[in-house]
Amino acid sequence: MSAKLQALLASRRARQIAVVLVAVAVGSIPLFGSHFTAFIFTLGIVYGLAAMSLSMLTGWVGQASLGHAAFAGAGAFATAKLQTHGWPFLAIMPVVVGAALLFSLVVGIPALRIRGLQLAVATLAFGYSAERGVFEQMGGGYSNDTVLHRPHAFGVDFLNDKNYYLLCVAIAVVLTLLAANLRHRTMGRGMMAVRESETVFSHVGGNVASYKLAGFCISAVYAAIAGVLLGGLIANINKDLFNVQFGFFILAVAIVGGMGSLVGPYIAGLAFAWYPQLFAGVTALQYWTYMIGGLGMVLFVLLLPGGLVAIPKRAGELLLLLKGRFAKAPEEGAAEDTGEVEIDLRGTILAAPSENGDSPTTSIRSLAGARSRAEVSLIEGETGSSRRMRGRQTLGSGGSGGTLLEVEGVSISFGGTIALSDVSFSVQPREVHGLVGPNGAGKSTLFNCVTGIYRPQEGRIFFKGTDLTGLPSYRRARLGIARTFQNINVLPNLTVLENLMVAEQAHWSGNLLRDALGLDAHHRQEKVRLAAEANLEFLGLAHLRDAVAGDLSHGTLKLVELARALTSEPEMLLLDEPAAGLSMQESERLGEVLRQLRDELHLTVLIVEHDMALVMGNCNTVTVLDYGRVIASGAPDDVRNDPNVIAAYLGTTHEEVLAQ
């Protein structure tokens, strides 16, 4: 019974219905109450909308703004100003949206190009300057208020507080639904990927700067609309309504509600709107409002991370703790997976459910399973991966027959250390090309030059004849270069499937309007999902589809990275030490996968690896780096016997080798 209840509570649909029912119940209270109740509720909704704009910015793109009050103020003052010129309300709204976009671009473009908290400081300065400058002049001191008139539209009298309340609720609901649409489509997924790892996002073809900017612009527009609604509610607006402290205030509302949540901010907004009423009429307590509010905020952050929306989760944990089952709680997700494993693995040789995804052994067994399954699918010609393969064959043959990657005289140094010096070599299509050399030889640096993390000081790199020099990482990914990282680089708080689906960026960069309105997206989302699932299947990860990436083991995550790289449908795959930490047996299996990538998926692979058996056994060509220079390049057998290579690996000089 309790298990059933838990399952019911856990089901998303049930939760959504519950949220909607409660929201409708609470939301209709003002209709039966006084006009003052309606006023307070409207205030709460408007606070909630403003806070939701921040919740999206921080919870999705991972940026913070301390100056959102300025966007709200800009919306309100622009409306009031245009009203004095006789503009109708509905005609003003596009101007408000345009103004918010313009201002957010002015603030965002310089601030978002740099990683870190620059946006927080820039928006704070923006808020300060807006309050003391523009707002001061437009609606300065208390005697100089500007009046914002509520709209007269559709024959409804919005001067009636209850009608105005309904208008605000309707606008908030529409904006929230648009945001919810965005969240589960390309744009939303991309924004969360930016929050999790900018490196990963850019290496699957995502434009980090434009996604951050898009998140900031949407957020600013929402804040501006909230500002107009707040102005209409209060009617007399002045600079103190939209001062820097108000920006701090809505940030507090957003944190209390729960960052990233779309519902939480409204709950918190209503709470904050009611809060001062507790002190109303008691003059002696007036000054305590600040302090108690402040202390409450501190305690809230300390004791309830995740905000109000996290309460059910915390309560659930507490319940488990009381039942003495707390130790099992973290396995909840794994338990769900296990069920799927059993279904998924009928007749295959995958890991026992109990070991599921927890050790490198398991992951490599999964590899073996994947191989056998891939073979089966090749014969049957049924599964997604085989369909993909056929697609790739036609795609691959369209390319030029010549060199795929051409590295020409690349040099780079860090401080005084020369990492790469005049490195030249080329990679032919559909080969597995090994890049080996002692530690510190410059292999990963070379990878970073190819994928655009570093820009070489000298030399050029061509891919399919295109000069890569100066292209940002995401453009290179869109040309068909995908990579895995030496140190695992995944999006830890997203599911495995979402991690893979982010790779859609290589071919489709998302469309704000379409995603928000849900137009045409379903078909595309479905296509990406199928491709991602096919790759999970191919690498034997299908049972981990909905697992949260951060919970998985190192070995499994290496496969997830590979699957992500494949999902971006690259022509060339760069693998940085994929066998590190694997046993000899396991790396033999990895070799089989490599050959499969080349022979069945027709990919070109450039691989950095220390495991010589793997490299010599599976590569068509091997290039050896030592102290940043190419000391040998050719077929594995030639390279193996090259005296320079022997010298580099055994630590003797060339002359000594010759002398022997």
Place this chain on the structure above:
Amino acid sequence: MDFKLLFQTILSGLISGSIYGVLGLGFVVTYKATRVLNLAHGGMAMFLAFVALSFLHRHMNYGLAMLLTALAAIAMGIMIDWTIMRPLRNRPPLDAAVASLGLLLTLQGLAVIIFGAQEKVFPAAVPLRFISVAGFNFSYPQLLGFGSVAVAAVLIGVLFKWTRAGTAIRAYVENPESARGLGVSPLYVSTIAWSVAALLAALAGVMLAPLTLLDSLRMPLYSVKALVAALLGGLNSLSGALAGGILLGVTEAYFQGYIHVRDSVNYLPFGLVVLALLYQGFRGSRRLARAA
């Protein structure tokens, strides 16, 4: 052009600028060592100025009052660290920033409750007398201000460069993992950083208070100036924050004295921030090119 007027303008800009610099310095100390965006820094300065004022109101010797204020500042820093920042150590950076916002409100509320809501006059440490050097006038408070800032800057420099605590902090900032491996406790680093930041806030507070009226609502806004100063200096550099503050102060004074456009000085923080960010972005892309 009247050079004397220009000189006086720049001089007053230098004095307010060095206060911004001290505020920025305090902000950078905690940001660097603990990655906390401390929005309460201006509030701490305000509260500690009120503490100093209450000592002075008891007819205490100025020096003794400052000493006690310094002790109060250290106590405040340690308390903030222990009760708020330590528990939030492993949480997303924004949580600590919001907690600092709560702290700001708490300090403002406390100040009003304890010290009253009306603006207070803060007595200057030295009488407003002038000495004239080559026809240029310097006031005693200005000289004392420059002296204090210089001493504070030197002390901070010595602390970070030559003491064990400073070395530990620098090591921790550079690489938390290996510093921990070498026996540097992150808790120790955080406590030192918050105490130093509170001391710097106290210094900025008592320097700022005589120039304006002491007021629990207005002074915390100097957090904005602190952040702008810190950002002008690159957000991570102590000397940069000091220089950034001075740049902000001098530009403000110049705008107030010479640019007669209403409120133009209030657009400065944002304008300077945009310029600084554009410059950093430009330098960042060049650095990428040099890959250094």
